[in-house]
Amino acid sequence: xxxxxxxxxxxxxxxxxxxxxxxxxxxxxxxxxxxxxxxxxxxxxxxxxxxxxxxxxxxxxxxxxxxxxxxxxxxxxxxxxxxxxxxxxxxxxxxxxxxxxxxxxxxxxxxxxxxxxxxxxxxxxxxxxxxxxxxxxxxxxxxxxxxxxxxxxxxxxxxxxxxxxxxxxxxxxxxxxxxxxxxxxxxxxxxxxxxxxxxxxxxxxxxxxxxxxxxxxx
Amino acid sequence: xxxxxxxxxxxxxxxxxxxxxxxxxxxxxxxxxxxxxxxxxxxxxxxxxxxxxxxxxxxxxxxxxxxxxxxxxxxxxxxxxxxxxxxxxxxxxxxxxxxxxxxxxxxxxxxxxxxxxxxxxxxxxxxxxxxxxxxxxxxxxxxxxxxxxxxxxxxxxxxxxxxxxxxxxxxxxxxxxxx
Numbered sequence: 162x163x164x165x166x167x168x169x170x171x172x173x174x175x176x177x178x179x180x181x182x183x184x185x186x187x188x189x190x191x192x193x194x195x196x197x198x199x200x201x202x203x204x205x206x207x208x209x210x211x212x213x214x215x216x217x218x219x220x221x222x223x224x225x226x227x228x229x230x231x232x233x234x235x236x237x238x239x240x241x242x243x244x245x246x247x248x249x250x251x252x253x254x255x256x257x258x259x260x261x262x263x264x265x266x267x268x269x270x271x272x273x274x275x276x277x278x279x280x281x282x283x284x285x286x287x288x289x290x291x292x293x294x295x296x297x298x299x300x301x302x303x304x305x306x307x308x309x310x311x312x313x314x315x316x317x318x319x320x321x322x323x324x325x326x327x328x329x330x331x332x333x334x335x336x337x338x339x340x341x342x343x344x345x346x347x348x349x350x351x352x353x354x355x356x357x358x359x360x361x362x363x364x365x366x367x368x369x370x371x372x373x374x375x376x377x378x379x
Numbered sequence: 380x381x382x383x384x385x386x387x388x389x390x391x392x393x394x395x396x397x398x399x400x401x402x403x404x405x406x407x408x409x410x411x412x413x414x415x416x417x418x419x420x421x422x423x424x425x426x427x428x429x430x431x432x433x434x435x436x437x438x439x440x441x442x443x444x445x446x447x448x449x450x451x452x453x454x455x456x457x458x459x460x461x462x463x464x465x466x467x468x469x470x471x472x473x474x475x476x477x478x479x480x481x482x483x484x485x486x487x488x489x490x491x492x493x494x495x496x497x498x499x500x501x502x503x504x505x506x507x508x509x510x511x512x513x514x515x516x517x518x519x520x521x522x523x524x525x526x527x528x529x530x531x532x533x534x535x536x537x538x539x540x541x542x543x544x545x546x547x548x549x550x551x552x553x554x555x556x557x558x
Contacts, residue, residue, distance in 0.1 A: 171539050172511040174492055175408060179512075182407050184399035185417060189392045192424040199425060246436045251386045252393070285438065356390070 241273030252356030271295035
């Protein structure tokens with residue numbers, strides 16, 4: 162049996178071995194290019210097969226397809242999604258979202274509360290606690306929430322890996338024009354994030370009054 | 380005008396930027412060649428990307444990526460036997476560590492280690508990387524390799540023993556050479 166010192170020695174050798182090994186800076190671009198190439202090949206193969214098999218049927222279905230393209234995209238009324246991803250927030254591409262949780266001056270926001278629990282198959286899920294009608298924030302309330310959200314210490318991990326059941330508060334900020342910004346705050350453990358920037362108000366994870374008021378309303 | 384990346388794409392690109400060195404280093408220890416390591420990681424990430432919306436919601440994203448890395452490495456080994464890398468780290472451009480003249484001994488030690496790693500069976504190398512580079516518990520390594528914890532233990536013990544034997548032999552040879 163190997164003594165721990167042997168294992169530590171191997172561990173140290175392996176880490177020493179890869180010192181100075183770095184991935185190419187364009188690895189992400191190469192991955193996306195590779196993925197697009199794979200998709201094109203797959204789509205080409207499937208498309209060719211589909212065209213051969215459904216040639217006649219395509220002509221019959223054409224009028225229906227034309228109708229569907231006329232569908233217009235209308236702005237949905239504010240609502241809370243029935244579930245949101247656990248442990249991650251979709252990053253916003255709004256300028257400044259990498260420097261402050263809520264960049265600029267949002268014109269309105271909605272707040273929704275979620276219960277995070279573990280499904281029978283072991284995957285965590287966040288389901289809406291209240292109705293789909295969200296708490297809507299405008300004016301002084303909105304300004305108070307934005308001011309509170311821009312105060313946490315940045316760099317704190319957002320994940321809450323050990324907790325199996327806890328609540329999350331999701332805030333979605335609308336600017337009238339341009340991308341929205343979503344901020345999710347854990348109510349069980351410290352950590353909140355807008356997908357790009359993470360932080361915490363304090364190690365205990367307690368939230369400022371402007372935010373706790375929203376949870377009470379929910 | 381350049382296309383703005385979709386949120387999922389931006390999210391995945393962020394993951395790649397954060398973990399690319401870590402993944403390429405693990406792949407380098409598996410393959411022994413930087414170019415092969417990069418190709419392997421690229422293939423892994425191309426496989427992961429279509430499933431990213433689901434994967435990113437997992438508690439342990441890295442575990443999924445590591446599993447794919449090991450799986451694709453095993454597949455590539457079955458197709459092509461791992462080649463022993465040159466004892467000269469600079470020969471084929473695979474070694475990227477800058478080395479000063481006074482680091483000659485360190486470079487030789489690294490070359491020895493790479494040769495020793497190359498002499499291990501691919502599965503033993505995978506166990507070493509999972510256990511001692513990625514620092515995964517035996518149970519998680521067993522899960523990724525789809526084998527029992529006992530197998531991980533025995534393969535790790537054999538690999539460590541073999542590496543130590545190689546290093547002892549090299550040290551003895553060096554001593555004889557210098558006396």
